[in-house]
Amino acid sequence: MEELINNLDNWTIFKIFGGTTVVVSAVVIYLSKLLNEKIILSWKSKNDNRIEKIKGAINKNNSITSTLTQQVGQNFQKLQDKKITAIEKYWVNILSIKSAISPVVSLFYSIFSDEELTVEKINSGKSDFGKLLGEFSQYEFTENLTKGSDEIAKFRPFLSENLWVLMHAYQGFIGRCVFLLVDGYQKNDIHHWKTDNGIKQIAMTVLNEKEFEYIISLKSHSFESMLQLLENKILAEVSKLISSKDFTINSLEELKTINTILDQHKNPNI
Known part of the structure; x- marks a missing residue:
């Protein structure tokens, strides 16, 4: 083993560690990209839920407003009559x-x-x-x-x-x-x-x-x-x-x- 190590030249050592670094970097980049996509999907999902809730609240308010407007209009017409x-x-x-x-x-x-x-x-x-x-x-x-x-x-x-x-x-x-x-x-x-x-x-x-x-x-x-x-x-x-x-x-x-x-x-x- 010692002899093997001694026989390694600088280029061989560079290739070994350089190749490992490339692999590790690639893995890190992949994991980062995957993590970012999950974060983005999670954020988008939360935002979509919030948007749907807001839309629901707006529709509910519009329905209430419409009902109230109709009631006010009907009451006004009755009063006018x-x-x-x-x-x-x-x-x-x-x-x-x-x-x-x-x-x-x-x-x-x-x-x-x-x-x-x-x-x-x-x-x-x-x-x-x-x-x-x-x-x-x-x-x-x-x-x-x-x-x-x-x-x-x-x-x-x-x-x-x-x-x-x-x-x-x-x-x-x-x-x-x-x-x-x-x-x-x-x-x-x-x-x-x-x-x-x-x-x-x-x-x-x-x-x-x-x-x-x-x-x-x-x-x-x-x-x-x-x-x-x-x-x-x-x-x-x-x-x-x-x-x-x-x-x-x-x-x-x-x-x-x-x-x-x-x-x-x-x-x-x-």
């Missing part, structure tokens, strides 16, 4: 309140100026309108004026507070104006509604100072103009309620246009 029904009932009640105005009362407020609306002027005509005022039933009028109140109250949760206040202002204005004319005639002392503190208190719950002063300044059509202004405000509020947006409608400007047209017609003589 109830609002529309309530508004229809509300407007029918407004028309019912307006229809309670006696034609003779409406006529006097339409054709007489502020100065002409007196007992003497009413009695000076050839018609029996004065007699109709004298026989006017305040009780029957009040019943007609308020007959829809109980029905519309059922829909109050679906109406805005502004609509509710406007309805009572509309009803109160008509009721007070009719009372002042009929009661004044029957007592031989008519007080025009423009000078009545009760009317002003009612009007100022829904009008601003500018609007009220404009109505008061009118020499004719003031009664109809007040009703028109209140109706414009009601319709503007209805638009807001239905659309859920703020609609700006200049009711006063619309009213001025209407009055310009009305003023072109001459008042008929009784």
